[in-house]
């Protein structure tokens with residue numbers, strides 16, 4: 183009994199295998215390329231081995247390796263066999279997919295239990311676990327869309343999106359150049375810099391602080407993306423109008439956060455500066471700005487997301503025939519959903535990298551903050 | 558009622574004007590005359606200080622002792638120009654507190670170390686030197702010297718949060734010593750530390766005072782600490798905050814830790830305790 187409890191996923195996997203075995207074959211009788219006898223047997227064998235090994239009291243590393251191989255090999259065989267047979271999968275096919283997914287789950291939870299012995303190992307684990315997790319999202323997506331024959335328009339399988347990405351690199355590159363390198367980057371830099379400078383001015387000039395701050399708080403709560411059509415009217419169809427939208431969207435979060443950050447230093451620290459007869463700018467540079475850094479980085483992170491959304495959505499309102507938002511809005515009209523997904527994938531990748539770079543810079547500058555000290 | 562008498566004295570004094578205004582001796586570092594400070598709060602005025610008369614001479618080690626709320630911190634803050642007096646007169650090095658602050662006449666050690674967490678210990682000690690625009694070479698040399706002085710050599714590259722509370726407070730003392738202020742204002746610098754660390758730091762502070770020949774104003778809650786450290790003990794009492802006794806210590810300048818068992822030491826401690834009790838019973 184304790185043996186069974188050791189791996190709930192293992193028990194479930196074996197049960198699924200049994201049911202699948204009873205309900206063979208994997209595909210409908212009129213499928214053009216049915217699974218061979220040997221392939222089916224191999225898949226069942228792999229899954230059974232993985233499930234049985236998950237009970238064995240061998241080393242954790244050995245168990246993880248066997249699980250890693252069996253789960254993914256079985257999934258690979260199952261997905262490989264479905265091409266050409268879209269929509270022909272039967273219950274047993276999905277049961278085996280679910281069984282190999284359970285093994286993958288077991289693999290991740292065993293990995294998460296490992297107490298890493300060295301820094302490199304910790305790093306590798308930190309990458310491996312989300313990588314396996316992400317791989318399984320793609321595997322399930324692929325198996326379900328192809329196996330059940332979900333219409334392409336509704337949700338194309340990841341393999342089709344990948345084919346579209348690799349097949350349209352020049353178009354995607356041109357779109358990224360137009361939207362990211364021009365509108366987003368320019369707008370983000372100018373918007374954040376302007377928000378920061380105005381925050382310092384407001385700190386210095388009392389009437390600005392009293393007048394501008396309530397407006398800033400109001401504006402940062404508004405869906406500023408609504409100004410996009412107006413910006414297109416003012417600044418034309420090209421990237422400048424999108425950059426203007428990004429500037430407006432990123433300005434207020436930076437303003438509000440920086441002003442809050444400038445007030446974040448403690449009263450003893452400020453008295454200390456006063457006791458040195460420190461001037462306004464010295465106190466600003468040596469105390470108040472460093473103390474404001476967590477707030478400023480907060481704005482930089484929020485703005486990295488806002489800038490991307492702003493530039494893409496602003497292109498829906500008029501643009502030359504290039505750009506990520508333009509591509510999304512025209513290709514969806516032509517039912518080329520794989521191209522839309524390709525743009526979304528590229529945007530997601532760039533957005534993550536953008537956010538990641540800002541987060542890394544934050545870790546490097548605010549290492550002293552209690553929330554960062556441990557790592 | 559002694560208070561009544563001083564009040565009358567004061568009134569007669571005032572009718573005669575201020576004959577003493579510039580008579581503070583040349584060696585006087587802090588000179589307060591009838592100093593008063595009233596905070597205007599939402600619950601009405603709070604008399605944090607009233608009628609405080611005090612002379613701090615060059616090279617003195619003056620302790621301020623009294624129950625919470627008797628205005629010790631406020632008095633130090635008035636000297637430092639972090640608070641403005643609302644009555645009476647005060648001069649620091651013969652100047653107004655504001656002029657003295659602008660002339661960087663004092664180093665202030667706060668109740669909390671207030672080290673900047675983004676700077677290493679070295680750079681924290683260098684902070685006043687950077688602001689006062691000492692040359693890089695001079696900064697380096699002074700940081701080294703003051704860290705040696707507080708026994709923190711070798712910890713310069715650490716960040717404040719990597720050090721114990723006692724070490725942090727020593728670093729903040731080093732920071733106050735790094736530039737050439739002859740006056741050191743210390744507000745319960747060891748209040749948050751345990752007694753063993755405190756004894757050790759007290760002995761170090763005395764040695765430091767002897768080697769640097771600074772004038773020190775030191776706020777404390779502890780009678781033994783006050784007696785052990787001071788050449789002059791100012792006993793204060795609350796509501797309104799005022800000075801009830803000023804005791805000149807008869808102990809020698811050279812003080813080993815076991816001086817605290819001598820009859821002379823105990824006699825002074827007794828007088829301080831009496832002064833505190835008098836201030837207290839007065840409240841009822």
Ligand SMILES: Nc1ncnc2c1ncn2[C@@H]1O[C@H](COP(=O)(O)OP(=O)(O)O)[C@@H](O)[C@H]1O
Nearest residue numbers: 596598603605624625626627628629630631632
């Ligand atoms: N900024 C302030 N505003 C109003 N009241 C204050 C302020 N600072 C101190 N006080 C009051 O002044 C009195 C003396 O305070 P303080 O000097 O801090 O006393 P101590 O340091 O001796 O404990 C207390 O009653 C305190 O509440």
Ligand SMILES: [Mg+2]
Nearest residue numbers: 629630631744
């Ligand atoms: Mg106090």
